[in-house]
Amino acid sequence: MTEPMGKLNAAMHLAVSDTFASMAFMDVVPADKATAPRPEENLFWASLLIHDPIQSEIRLYMPEELITGMAETIYSGLADELGEGAKKDLIAELVNTLVGRFLGEILPPNRSFQLGLPETGLMKGAELALFDQSWHFVADGRSTLILTATELNQLQRLGTDFVI
Amino acid sequence: MAKSVLIVDDSSTMRKIVSRSLRQAGLDFGDIFEAGDGQQAIDFLADQKVDIILSDINMPNMNGLDFLRAKSEIPDIKDIPVVIISTEGGADIIGEATTLGAKGSIKKPFTADTVEEVLGPLL
Numbered sequence: 041m042t043e044p045m046g047k048l049n050a051a052m053h054l055a056v057s058d059t060f061a062s063m064a065f066m067d068v069v070p071a072d073k074a075t076a077p078r079p080e081e082n083l084f085w086a087s088l089l090i091h092d093p094i095q096s097e098i099r100l101y102m103p104e105e106l107i108t109g110m111a112e113t114i115y116s117g118l119a120d121e122l123g124e125g126a127k128k129d130l131i132a133e134l135v136n137t138l139v140g141r142f143l144g145e146i147l148p149p150n151r152s153f154q155l156g157l158p159e160t161g162l163m164k165g166a167e168l169a170l171f172d173q174s175w176h177f178v179a180d181g182r183s184t185l186i187l188t189a190t191e192l193n194q195l196q197r198l199g200t201d202f203v204i
Numbered sequence: 205m206a207k208s209v210l211i212v213d214d215s216s217t218m219r220k221i222v223s224r225s226l227r228q229a230g231l232d233f234g235d236i237f238e239a240g241d242g243q244q245a246i247d248f249l250a251d252q253k254v255d256i257i258l259s260d261i262n263m264p265n266m267n268g269l270d271f272l273r274a275k276s277e278i279p280d281i282k283d284i285p286v287v288i289i290s291t292e293g294g295a296d297i298i299g300e301a302t303t304l305g306a307k308g309s310i311k312k313p314f315t316a317d318t319v320e321e322v323l324g325p326l327l
Binding site for chain 1: 215216217218220221224262291296297311312313314315
């Protein structure tokens with residue numbers, strides 16, 4: 041039997057890899073948070089609240105260079121013409137999609153969920169502060185992106201076979 | 205004859221991704237139009253008809269469910285098929301969209317193959 045944290049980690053890994061592969065044809069794999077390089081440059085961030093069936097906040101942090109590269113793929117080489125707004129829209133859509141995928145993976149079939157609207161911003165890597173639960177990933181073998189979440193232990197009260 | 209499609213989503217990123225997937229799906233699409241929310245879609249359809257509509261659910265101003273309700277009241281456009289593209293979880297949201305007239309749904313993240321599977325029979 042897979043340990044609870046193993047199931048949660050597997051669900052998040054799958055959500056992230058599926059989302060980045062489908063949206064930007066980008067290969068994203070889990071990284072060891074102890075050894076993954078901590079991003080120092082400008083970071084785009086997106087925050088999404090889960091309202092139901094648990095109350096949690098999930099944040100996605102991505103280096104500006106990585107977001108710009110993704111935008112080039114999605115907007116077909118017009119990334120230089122895109123401003124900060126378009127890049128924030130991109131990371132907002134990424135966090136919205138991967139959280140939906142994550143919840144679809146861990147919740148019982150046909151269990152609905154409710155999400156808030158993403159908030160976004162730009163910050164320095166040195167200002168990064170992680171929540172209790174975090175995952176590090178490497179995109180295309182070079183850039184670190186980070187996901188962090190609060191209160192995922194609330195999943196215990198759902199009565200699923202998924203218990204943290 | 206090439207089909208025309210309207211993509212309704214408040215995210216310009218998602219409109220580009222959907223547009224790309226439509227091109228990659230191998231379906232015979234000509235014109236691909238975009239709207240930022242349900243009200244923009246209703247306004248657009250007053251002057252331009254399309255063969256199929258792809259719509260998000262969670263949008264400001266007029267969300268996807270309200271768009272379906274409004275569309276069903278307009279004789280000229282009520283029969284244009286709508287496919288929902290959304291992260292919205294649970295059969296209840298999709299069920300409500302179906303009750304309001306949606307002909308199918310695609311859950312994010314999706315591939316071009318998924319788009320072809322859902323849209324193909326509707327064209």
